[in-house]
Amino acid sequence: ALKTIRISEKGEREDRGAAVVFAIILLLILYTTIIMWGQTVMSGVIEEKGSRVIEVLASGVPATLLLAGKLLGIGAAGLTQFLVWTASLAALSLAPWATSAGAFSLPELTPFVLASFVLFFLLGFLLYAALYAAIGSAVNTVQEAQNFVFPVLLPLVGSVMCFTVVLESPDSGLSVGLSLVPFLSPLLMFLRIVVLTPPLWQVALSLVLLLATILAVLWLAARIYRVGILMYGKKPTFPELMRWVRHS
Numbered sequence: 001a002l003k004t005i006r007i008s009e010k011g012e013r014e015d016r017g018a019a020v021v022f023a024i025i026l027l028l029i030l031y032t033t034i035i036m037w038g039q040t041v042m043s044g045v046i047e048e049k050g051s052r053v054i055e056v057l058a059s060g061v062p063a064t065l066l067l068a069g070k071l072l073g074i075g076a077a078g079l080t081q082f083l084v085w086t087a088s089l090a091a092l093s094l095a096p097w098a099t100s101a102g103a104f105s106l107p108e109l110t111p112f113v114l115a116s117f118v119l120f121f122l123l124g125f126l127l128y129a130a131l132y133a134a135i136g137s138a139v140n141t142v143q144e145a146q147n148f149v150f151p152v153l154l155p156l157v158g159s160v161m162c163f164t165v166v167l168e169s170p171d172s173g174l175s176v177g178l179s180l181v182p183f184l185s186p187l188l189m190f191l192r193i194v195v196l197t198p199p200l201w202q203v204a205l206s207l208v209l210l211l212a213t214i215l216a217v218l219w220l221a222a223r224i225y226r227v228g229i230l231m232y233g234k235k236p237t238f239p240e241l242m243r244w245v246r247h248s
Contacts, residue, residue: 033081033125123186132152137225170195180205182206
């Protein structure tokens with residue numbers, strides 16, 4: 001029989017697998033909430049476009065500001081939800097029974113883990129919600145959006161499929177490489193932080209790459225959004241979307 005002992009600043013404690021289970025739970029929460037709030041952005045854009053409300057708004061406000069307002073407004077709602085969850089986790093981790101030696105004891109939740117939980121949700125939301133907003137502006141119904149949504153979901157699905165690699169060896173070269181890919185890092189870098197905190201330079205590098213990708217995606221989404229909110233009728237193809245980007 002083998003016992004896993006985790007050593008931290010607070011001393012030694014036996015790990016009966018709770019850390020792995022807890023890491024998976026947090027990963028799935030990030031995965032589902034990013035998709036949920038991203039689809040909320042897309043549905044809101046489609047609804048505004050279908051009711052022609054967007055035409056009235058676009059006549060007085062630049063399309064880029066409309067996109068920014070949509071992302072910031074819904075992002076603030078999602079952030080509030082995450083802050084409540086994070087505060088609840090912090091309160092639970094301070095409870096006397098949470099750090100006991102029982103089978104159901106919670107793993108140690110450091111301020112760094114809790115802050116990363118909120119930060120990677122916010123960055124992941126901005127990255128994927130901008131793409132969802134661009135899709136919503138380009139189509140007329142939710143059914144038409146399904147063909148465009150699938151490529152956006154692929155990196156998120158790939159992140160969940162790769163989580164076992166990170167869990168088994170969070171400091172391997174493959175895990176480090178996957179966690180630095182911007183479209184995967186909101187989930188996989190956070191998973192590494194929960195399981196075995198990586199060097200700070202790796203976390204910083206992933207944040208820099210993720211922020212740069214967010215800026216590029218926001219620029220791309222804004223150009224599609226600017227044209228798409230005033231286009232009705234036939235569903236555009238991917239080549240047509242690229243023409244919107246070049247000429248808008």
